[in-house]
Amino acid sequence: MNKGLSIVLLSTSLLLTGCQSAYYGAMEKVGYHKRDIMVDRVEDAKESQQEAQEQFSSALEEMQALLNHDGGDLEGAYNKAKDEYESARDAADDVTNRIDKVEDVAEALFDEWQTEISEISKASLRRSSESKLKQTRRSYTQLLKSMRRAESKMPPVLTAMKDNMLYLKHNLNAQAIGAIKGEFTSLQTDISGLIKEMNKSIDESTKFIASLEGK
Numbered sequence: 667m668n669k670g671l672s673i674v675l676l677s678t679s680l681l682l683t684g685c686q687s688a689y690y691g692a693m694e695k696v697g698y699h700k701r702d703i704m705v706d707r708v709e710d711a712k713e714s715q716q717e718a719q720e721q722f723s724s725a726l727e728e729m730q731a732l733l734n735h736d737g738g739d740l741e742g743a744y745n746k747a748k749d750e751y752e753s754a755r756d757a758a759d760d761v762t763n764r765i766d767k768v769e770d771v772a773e774a775l776f777d778e779w780q781t782e783i784s785e786i787s788k789a790s791l792r793r794s795s796e797s798k799l800k801q802t803r804r805s806y807t808q809l810l811k812s813m814r815r816a817e818s819k820m821p822p823v824l825t826a827m828k829d830n831m832l833y834l835k836h837n838l839n840a841q842a843i844g845a846i847k848g849e850f851t852s853l854q855t856d857i858s859g860l861i862k863e864m865n866k867s868i869d870e871s872t873k874f875i876a877s878l879e880g881k
Contacts, residue, residue: 690774700775705878707771711764711813712871715864718757718820725750725827726857732834733847744831744838751827758820765813772806805874812870816863823856 690700728747735743779799786792830846830853837845 686770686774690771700771700778701878704768704771704775705875707764707768708809708871708875708878711761711768712868712875714757714761714764715813715816715868715871718754718761719861719864721750721754721757722820722823722857722860725754726854729827729830729853730850733843733850735843740838744834748831748835751824751831754827755824758817758824761817761820765810765817768813769810772810776803776806802877805877809867809870809874812863812867816860816867819856819860819863823853823860826853826856 690703693703694700725747728743728750732743732747776799779795783792783795783799786795826849830849833846834842
């Protein structure tokens, strides 16, 4: 069995147990350190935000198509918009889950780093490592704030989408569609703001990964 497959199987097995400390320890034994896991998880969080951007944009497009509906299969158009809303909701959950995982490994990495600094006997090396730790912590704190700020923009958008979907479900006719058209501009603005914040977070993720990898 190759190393890559071994890591995947070990990762899956240990994650199912829910014991993160055992997971990190076991992964280190196969040469996969917390720093490596951190890079992978930040990359995963970055990708989940990119996917969420696309999904929220798709949901907005389908809702716009529904509002502009001029006859034909109104229920079909509603179902498409509803499906896109549900996919956006799932994408938002994935973003939160990925950010939580970044936080978990960051705490483990920084705790280990701090402990190991105290084991360095040479003062110059110890000071250098302490400086690097402080710098990485600052970069991480900025990254996490950016991620959480973007994440916080999703629930209000999802709430507005849900309200519209439920209203239309109970009143699926041209009059009901006309009634929510006034809210669409606000929804467009909110999603535009969400995408802007996610772009900032994605940029921060790219910078942080580069700093961890020494690029």
